[in-house]
Amino acid sequence: MSVQEAIYTLRSVLGKENVITAKEDLICYSFDATADLPEHLPDLLVTPMTVEQVAEVIKAANRYKMPVYPRGSGTNLSGGTVPVRGGIVLSSLKMNKILEIDPDNLTATVQPGVIIQTLNNTIAPHGLIYPPDPGSMATATMGGSVAECSGGLRGLKYGVTRDYVMGLEVVLANGDIARFGGKTVKNVTAYDMVRLFTGSEGTLGIITEIIVRLIPAPETRETMFATFADLTTAGRSITEIIRSKVIPATMEIMDRVTMETVENHAQIGLPTESEAILLVEVDGIPEVVRREAATVREVITRNGGVVKTAAGDHERDQLWAARRAALPALARKRPTTILEDATVPRSKITEMLLAIQNIGRRYNLTIGTFGHAGDGNLHPTILTDSRDQEEMERVHRAVDEIFKAALSMGGTLTGEHGIGMAKARYLPWEYGEKGVQVLQKIKEALDPEYLLNPGKMVPCREERK
Numbered sequence: 284m285s286v287q288e289a290i291y292t293l294r295s296v297l298g299k300e301n302v303i304t305a306k307e308d309l310i311c312y313s314f315d316a317t318a319d320l321p322e323h324l325p326d327l328l329v330t331p332m333t334v335e336q337v338a339e340v341i342k343a344a345n346r347y348k349m350p351v352y353p354r355g356s357g358t359n360l361s362g363g364t365v366p367v368r369g370g371i372v373l374s375s376l377k378m379n380k381i382l383e384i385d386p387d388n389l390t391a392t393v394q395p396g397v398i399i400q401t402l403n404n405t406i407a408p409h410g411l412i413y414p415p416d417p418g419s420m421a422t423a424t425m426g427g428s429v430a431e432c433s434g435g436l437r438g439l440k441y442g443v444t445r446d447y448v449m450g451l452e453v454v455l456a457n458g459d460i461a462r463f464g465g466k467t468v469k470n471v472t473a474y475d476m477v478r479l480f481t482g483s484e485g486t487l488g489i490i491t492e493i494i495v496r497l498i499p500a501p502e503t504r505e506t507m508f509a510t511f512a513d514l515t516t517a518g519r520s521i522t523e524i525i526r527s528k529v530i531p532a533t534m535e536i537m538d539r540v541t542m543e544t545v546e547n548h549a550q551i552g553l554p555t556e557s558e559a560i561l562l563v564e565v566d567g568i569p570e571v572v573r574r575e576a577a578t579v580r581e582v583i584t585r586n587g588g589v590v591k592t593a594a595g596d597h598e599r600d601q602l603w604a605a606r607r608a609a610l611p612a613l614a615r616k617r618p619t620t621i622l623e624d625a626t627v628p629r630s631k632i633t634e635m636l637l638a639i640q641n642i643g644r645r646y647n648l649t650i651g652t653f654g655h656a657g658d659g660n661l662h663p664t665i666l667t668d669s670r671d672q673e674e675m676e677r678v679h680r681a682v683d684e685i686f687k688a689a690l691s692m693g694g695t696l697t698g699e700h701g702i703g704m705a706k707a708r709y710l711p712w713e714y715g716e717k718g719v720q721v722l723q724k725i726k727e728a729l730d731p732e733y734l735l736n737p738g739k740m741v742p743c744r745e746e747r748k
């Protein structure tokens with residue numbers, strides 16, 4: 284059976300306008316936001332509008348033995364949407380309805396193509412927030428962020444996507460439609476399938492509806508900005524703030540390389556003579572915020588940092604804009620930006636910061652480090668040029684060392700960006716062979732033909748021989 288037959292079948296189900304085959308229209312689906320990965324052209328792109336249409340796509344994919352790659356906005360940083368074996372890219376962008384805001388149960392029900400920021404804008408008048416806030420939230424979809432279990436700037440206090448997903452509708456690899464979870468605060472019915480599909484990176488099923496938990500917006504917040512003469516005192520302050528039993532909503536770090544780059548890009552007066560800055564925000568009810576902010580200032584000052592409090596909304600917005608500009612600013616400096624998200628227990632943050640600095644020196648590479656320091660989730664960002672083979676070899680060895688360092692400190696390969704294809708070869712380093720076999724058994728129970736997002740996260744058996 285041919286691709287042509289598949290196209291014919293899919294057009295009859297979805298309509299011609301929802302089955303795209305022209306090469307010039309498919310090129311932008313051959314890659315995503317991840318650097319340094321080979322591109323692969325899909326055979327076709329489908330843009331279903333209903334769950335029934337998604338189910339029909341999967342049934343056709345089975346019939347014509349074509350792999351399916353679910354895709355939201357393609358902002359993932361692990362090669363999660365690259366159609367490595369050709370086949371069908373299934374875009375969720377036309378399934379973009381907010382189906383319900385339920386203030387009585389504090390939930391929202393959305394289709395997968397809803398943009399995270401759109402959900403937050405819609406619930407703001409209700410005095411509610413959906414806390415997971417990846418730096419890409421103005422572009423990234425709810426489906427993509429559930430499939431990646433994205434984190435964000437507020438992860439320290441509020442947790443990550445999996446802490447907010449209560450229910451899912453999923454199209455399985457055989458085209459069946461299943462629902463798991465719901466609106467109840469408590470639910471211990473059988474295996475926790477909602478958690479299994481959250482973070483499954485499109486390898487177990489296509490998410491077609493999501494119920495998420497919302498929380499009341501904090502009454503007030505205070506944002507502080509601290510500069511440090513070295514990484515050690517910045518790292519020690521992070522650990523001591525947590526030890527003082529203050530859990531800020533956000534605690535972000537930027538090293539000097541990142542600061543210099545952001546400053547060149549945005550000119551907002553960042554102290555480029557410092558070795559590191561911390562951005563700390565505490566939020567909640569006013570009395571608690573005042574007390575926690577005082578503790579944060581005391582810890583930072585005791586550790587030799589110089590701390591300022593943002594005077595008003597404008598100054599605070601400027602600080603957060605600087606933080607959100609970190610990756611785009613770094614990405615302008617050299618043609619290729621390799622961004623990692625190795626994560627360590629937060630007591631090891633200083634050790635990890637120094638290890639990254641050391642690796643950069645040893646391999647003679649420019650590495651800017653920023654990230655969610657309070658979570659132990661750093662983004663060492665290597666600025667390089669994929670056309671320079673010799674430098675890329677050093678980059679790859681440096682990346683290996685970053686992962687080894689994180690794992691040796693009891694950390695993990697990825698705090699939020701997922702395994703995808705970019706980190707698949709490192710999986711046995713963290714899980715061991717036996718652990719990887721467990722993943723394969725789960726994959727094969729739900730998708731025996733490896734039809735859904737093959738080549739991502741779970742290696743096919745024949746690939747591992």
Ligand SMILES: Cc1cc2nc3c(=O)[nH]c(=O)nc-3n(C[C@H](O)[C@H](O)[C@H](O)COP(=O)(O)OP(=O)(O)OC[C@H]3O[C@@H](n4cnc5c(N)ncnc54)[C@H](O)[C@@H]3O)c2cc1C
Pocket residue numbers: 315316352353354355356357358359360363364375395416417418419422423424425426427428429430431432433434435436484485486488489490491610611699700736739
């Ligand atoms: C500038 C920038 C900043 C970022 N900041 C953060 C950050 O702070 N925290 C963070 O965690 N990530 C961050 N990311 C990574 C990325 O934005 C997030 O992972 C995001 O949630 C992905 O959403 P998306 O819609 O782009 O998904 P995509 O990239 O399209 O897809 C991501 C994965 O989900 C799968 N998928 C997509 N839709 C579905 C579906 N309906 N059903 C099943 N599987 C599906 C795909 O197959 C793929 O494996 C950042 C990326 C950029 C470019």
